[in-house]
Amino acid sequence: MTSLRSVTVDLGGLSSSTGILDYLVRDDAHCWIRHGAGLVAFGEAARFTSSGPDRFSDAAEWWRRTARAAEVDNPLSAPGTGLVAFGSFAFSKTSAYESRLIVPRIVVGADESGAWLTLISDDGGAELTADAARAELAGWLEEVSPEHGPDGADTLHPGQVSEEAYMAAVAAGVERIAGGGLTKLVLARDLVADLSSPIATAQVLRELAARYHDCWTYSVDGLIGSTPEMLIKVEDNVARARVLAGTLDRANTHKIEGESDAAYAERVLAGSEKQQHEHEIAIDSLTRKLQPYTSAMTSHSEPFVLELPNVWHLASDVSADLALDGGRTPSSLELAEAVHPTAAVCGSPTEAAGDLIRELEQMDRGPYAGPVGWTDGAGNGEWGIALRGAVVETPTRVRLYAGCGIVEASTPEAELAETWAKFRPMIESLGLRR
Template sequence: MPDTLRGITIPWAALPDTAGLLEYLVRDDVLCWVRRDGGLAGFGEAARFTATGPERFRAASAWWRTVATGARIENHVGGPGTGAVAFGSFAFSWTSRHASRLIIPSVLVGLDGGRGWLTYLTCDPDAEVSAAAAEAALAGWLEGVAAGRAADDGDRLVPGQVSEEDYRAAVTAGVERIARGELSKLVLARDVVAELASPVATAQVLRELAVRYQDCWTYAVDGLVGSTPEMLIKVDNNVARARVLAGTLDRANIRKRDGESDADYAQRVLAGSEKQQHEHEIAIDSLTAKLEPYTSAMTSHSEPFVLQLPNVWHLASDVTAELGRGGGPVPSSLELAEAVHPTAAVCGSPTELAGALIRELEGMDRGPYAGPVGWTDGAGNGEWGIALRGAVVESPTRVRLYAGCGIVEASTPEAELAETWAKFRPMLEALGLRG
């Protein structure tokens, strides 16, 4: 356990009017959670916690509760994301060797609408904690602006742990198990590896993603980077929200009818597909069933809407729930992330059987892919997305990308393989590569 966490949060007006937090995504080691021009950007490390295995969430929650309860924070702003804050990333599976982690940044810049703030955090008992110290610490971190990079002829994309042939075989086997009635949905993923001729420019990748995918949540936690369209759980003053996605249509292969708009095409082909609707229904039922025990009221769309992204369309549903049931304590965002992970959108249904079948058929350790990624504060607020459309920076010149698809009885191996390439596209483009 670290020494007592101390800190200060002050109003921060030094945020550009147009670029917002993007102006702070300048270091390759930045911690971030950004959507449109709002969110959080963190620098340095005041403390860290890691855990593996089935108790990884509970251990992290216990550690954070102890740290946050004992923290001495002078908070001149208030509200979610101020005061004591930790960024986090959790392994998808309890069997993973990958260490789940919480990281308390030394310096944090936040923006929510027109409200900006600067937080300075330290476990050093001798450190000065003041507005001047916070400003000086931020200035020091911003001196180390990372260089960008251009695409190089020496950059190449190579197969990962799961080849295209292996993936098609896994999908075939999964469909057979679904057809036998063992489960209704299974999510299978694969990986590819980018081998770069020069060091990856992570900050540049994050800015590219944040600009192109403004309706997604761009994240960076300790080498895990990406831009996810799916919110696992958000808690803001005892109200929980989630965005569930299942059902995908690649925008690179459009076959519109004469006079048909893109929106009408997506509505007809995606929303009108019995297969896609079935996959989405399983995903939304999974999330609401897991969330229901913690809520006093819950609402969701009666029909999914079509979410338009630069690379794909998705069927999407938003869920809102009022927390608190039976007079017990209101769960924190991190506790709820544990409760609802994994949903059918990234695992399958029923969840326990799907998880076992993923380990049998997939042929790789997902690590943090499809696990919760985001942040939590000392009041229990937080935002936890699902680590999708992302990659893990394994070395300065090696980046591993992941993508997966929901498999139902009507799935075909070739179609699911093509869908993985559509989902690789955001990271490939941000890295300057072609699939």
């Protein structure tokens, strides 16, 4: 295995009001962005792929060996600095999708304390200095990818799962839940966008990041989107997660006269026994899986209403102090394996729900609803759930995914409508019409 070398340079602060988005100008960039902070990266110094039930442990072991062997010059020693890998993992252990970790050549990062630049090389003789890092970045930024305007020739059509097939799957799922054996099931469907010219990925990501600033906008090797759900974040031995379950479409409201949006969402969403039940299942799933790795854990006693441009969600934030195991705390990648999949994207109990998903959905989710994010050499990282996103299959074909939590009180028509609300961020960012 070729050893990697890296150098990290302190950039001070970013002067622009749009922050790290200024660097998101190429369609081949990897990114992880929220509130103008995060990471944007270019190129590839190393790659690891795996599939099957051992995809997480194989990747974690490769990353441990890679980080241990690397020569790292990092005076900042903050999360996201030094050696970094971006990753995307298949939702299912049976998926044909290759889960991956990608170590980029150049990374620009920013948080509330400042900005930095990291150059990574697999060339033992390469010059690794601050000047070399700046020159490498300038070279990547010379070529700006073109934008894609609305085009009447762009089309949106059903993917592997039609509307009729989806509603039939929901009806079958409700029947199985009513019969016992599981309490929740998450079912998804897909759409295909065929474009008249190559997708302007950077433009799509900038629009998502600007409109959905409370979400985490991601791009890893053709998987793009803006997720509202944090599977696990590890920073300085503290783990955090944001769990969502319970959704209300903002485009189809039935407010009482004089009722504000916030009051409507609180009444209809937070006041719904069905939505509260679905959320309780999801939060219990996450905390139960996380508990063995922690010494203390806190979460909201009641979920709060998260307002996004397209929907409202019931949300809960969880924070946990990580426990030592063999003299070290678990890494973000190890915890991502431990808590995936949560009931928010699979169901409960997990094994029964996963088996039923494979039976009823009749499609390979690939990376949809799997962990997406980044990790550094110290074990810090952020892994979101790949929701509100799409896979770029060819330069002119993009596959979108959306799913809904099914409980005994669910109806096929309502769940189908909810998928359309969840498709909306990607459809609008692609400049398409339903």
